[in-house]
């Protein structure tokens with residue numbers, strides 16, 4: 001296969017793992033660091049290019065590892081005709097207003113909502129959506145940030161004051177007011193779509209968040225739920241004429257799925273595919289954006305993933321536990337920061353649970369709460 005150059009907008013761990021998956025395929029990754037505006041190598045972090053325009057000219061394909069990309073940059077990339085997925089898809093991931101409209105247009109179930117930009121619309125939202133209510137900034141929110149829970153009407157004034165600040169601080173900001181969904185658990189579906197319309201999806205993952213941040217993901221085998229999720233995936237991906245890996249997060253309400261949000265990119269809840277599937281999400285993303293046939297997404301053995309948050313070392317005893325694979329991101333340590341993850345595989349679900357217990361016995365409770373609850 002001829003060498004392909006892929007430019008990734010964003011230079012974090014997702015670009016890094018695309019680079020690791022691309023090398024054996026003869027696909028080279030350069031990353032555009034949106035903050036410093038430098039072109040860097042996603043593994044070494046060395047500067048390897050001069051200016052976005054040069055990097056665009058050299059790339060066969062441009063893709064993104066996150067959705068909060070300045071629109072001016074998206075425009076330049078879109079104009080080159082090389083951006084996959086499209087600006088429209090990336091914007092849907094970065095603006096909850098566009099996302100909610102997309103879910104409605106694709107006819108997929110999602111929480112009842114309305115948009116707030118001023119105080120009277122907040123009052124109207126309380127009447128329409130009801131209490132309890134979840135309020136989320138349309139722009140800039142991630143990992144549970146930029147959110148409020150309105151549980152009682154006494155909170156209205158104090159929440160409004162905070163929301164008003166958010167509205168004033170960010171141009172074009174709005175708040176999405178959403179009904180509170182009494183879900184039993186959260187699951188996500190990762191899949192890939194190619195320009196010719198071919199779609200593959202991985203098995204659903206069950207996700208446990210702690211303080212709004214993903215801690216533990218486990219691939220599950222539940223055919224009925226899988227079918228529901230796949231139908232919704234196809235509806236959304238086809239609506240966007242999507243190319244690349246797309247992640248969809250769902251609320252599971254007694255066996256009925258509601259879409260919570262989408263991410264137009266490879267996703268943390270799909271990292272387990274590095275050990276649990278023949279072709280991981282990073283390779284399938286590269287295959288899709290380079291217009292190559294998509295790879296096998298089946299679960300090859302029971303697999304889970306646990307995030308390493310805010311730590312830069314782990315006990316050496318981890319190497320004694322069979323089928324534990326660490327993936328470090330090479331980032332500087334910061335409290336709560338996603339520093340790496342561990343994929344855990346087993347021959348059976350029972351064995352997977354035993355291995356997770358062993359892992360919990362050597363890792364600190366405070367840093368791996370979901371693992372200890374498991």
Ligand code: AMP
Pocket residue numbers: 111134136141142143144145178179180181182183186209212260261
């Ligand atoms: P999000 O950033 O939209 O993924 O929200 C962060 C977390 O807040 C989710 O993972 C859920 O646990 C919770 N959450 C978000 N929206 C709702 C909702 N409408 N009802 C109940 N919980 C929610």
